[in-house]
Amino acid sequence: MSPVSRSTILLALDSVGIDPLGHDRPESVYAESRFLFPRGKQGDVVPINDAPIPGALVATDVIGNDPRGAIECALTYTSIFSGQSAVDRHGLMRGLGLKEGLFKQLIADANLFRQFDHPCLLNAIFPAHLSFFGSSHVEDLLPRVDRQAVETGLRYRGRAVQFKGTDKNGFAELFTLAEINQNIFVHAAREAGVRLNTWQDVRDGRALTSTMTHELEAEFHVEFFDEEPLPVHTPGAAARILTAQAQRHDFTFYKYQIPDLVSHTGNLELARRVFSIIEDFVEAVLQGTDPDTIVIVTSDHGHLEQLATSHAHPKTRVPTWCFGPDAAHNAARLRRPEDLFHVLVEFAPRLSVA
Ligand SMILES: [Zn+2]
Incomplete structure (x- = not known):
């Protein structure tokens, strides 16, 4: 096998499940759906023929053998980034919350x-940190901002922002704005020495916020954080930023x-509008990448598909x-989130030399 450096892209959509x-x-x-969920197609591995690059869709089980309790983002991202379930x-x-120490141990192992x-x-990190993000993986990197000061100083569509609780669900809007969303991949990136992008990188066209098009950020009065507003852009423009970075990185x-x-x-x-943005x-992204590029799109748990009937994941x-x-072939092997790790590492350049 030749040691060709290949670009691999992994996109995670939070809360996008298969419609049961x-x-x-x-x-x-x-x-x-125009191509991601082809009509009239059932089965284990569904071919995606109408995409710019041919693909395949598989249903991934993020629950495993544990029917009790709640599926939370960090469980799936830990599996993806550690290769263990x-x-x-x-x-x-x-x-009782999540045992973050175990997640960190799994990430330390692989x-x-x-x-x-x-x-x-x-993903870029917003350069402010709210002290009530107790277990943020980036808390020591960022200046702390007092909760009360945020509630009186930050405006959303002209109104003061009221946080309903101390958990992330109590302030979903700011959760996204702040980008310090307690996700294990931020911890994994730091542990691996990966540079964490900031909003300045977003302004310079090198990174994206987790809202991609910045429509949500545009509704906030972010001058409170001494930040300039971010330019609103299209999914296509966001995809160009991603593909340009993918050309400079192997993952x-x-x-x-x-x-x-x-x-x-x-x-x-x-x-439906959000799903059309995703599509x-x-x-x-596929139009902007070499057909040799491995592009995988996945999710951490469902909800969008059942938002009318389900209040939890x-x-x-x-x-x-x-x-x-x-x-x-690759899709057929992605039955569990930890399988992503093992399929993706096969495309890591150092392994292709061996
Ligand atoms: Zn999630």
């Missing part, structure tokens, strides 16, 4: 970012957070799409 009632019915959030080791969340010579975390990871926030609104039309973004399987060489 079928994406073909008109009521489905995915009814208008965090659900098998930890169990689902049962009301870290996806460390498997590559030039990894990139595309590029980006997480899109908006489906999670939209899922908590219960607004079907909004959910436009993935299409533009439903225990549905999540879609994982593979594009590029051997797409169907």
Whole structure:
């Protein structure tokens, strides 16, 4: 095998599950899908023929053998970035929070970012830290901002922001704005020495916030944080930023957070709009990448597909799409989130030399 340096891209969509009632019915959030959920196609591994690069879709099980408790983001991201099942080791969340020490141990044992010579975390970190993000993985990097000062100083659509609780769900908007979302991949990136992007990198066209198009940030009065507003841009423009970075790195990871926030609104039309943004973004990414590039799109748990009926993360399987060489073969191997680690490392340049 020749030691060709190949670009791999992993996109994570927060809270996008497979529709358990079928994406073909008109009521489905995915009814208008142009290529990600092809109509009339069932089966284990579904070919995606209408994408700019041929691909395949598989249902990935993020719950495993643990039917009790709640599926939370950090469980799936720990599995993806460590190659071990965090659900098998930890169990689902049962009301007492998550044992973060175990997640960190799994990441210390194996870290996806460390498997590559030039990894990139595309998500930018907002340069302020709220002290009530107790277990943020980046808290020591960022200046602390008093909660009360934020509540009196920050404006959203002209109104003061009121936080409902101390957990991330109590202030979903700021959760995204702040970008310090307690996700294990930020910890993994830091442990691997991956540079953490800031909003200045976003302004310079080198990184994305987790809202991708910045429409949400545009609604905030961010001058409170001594920050200039971010330019609103299209999914296509965001995709160009991603593909440019993917050309300079052998592994590029980006997480899109908006489906999670939209899922908590219960607004079907909004959910459909967000899904069309996802599809436009993935299409533009595929149009902008070499057909030799491995592009994988996955999710950490469901919700968008059942936002009208579920107030918590439903225990549905999540879609994982593979594009590029051997797409169907790769997709068939992605039954669990930890499988992503093992498939992706096969494309790491140092391993292809061996
Ligand atoms: Zn999530």
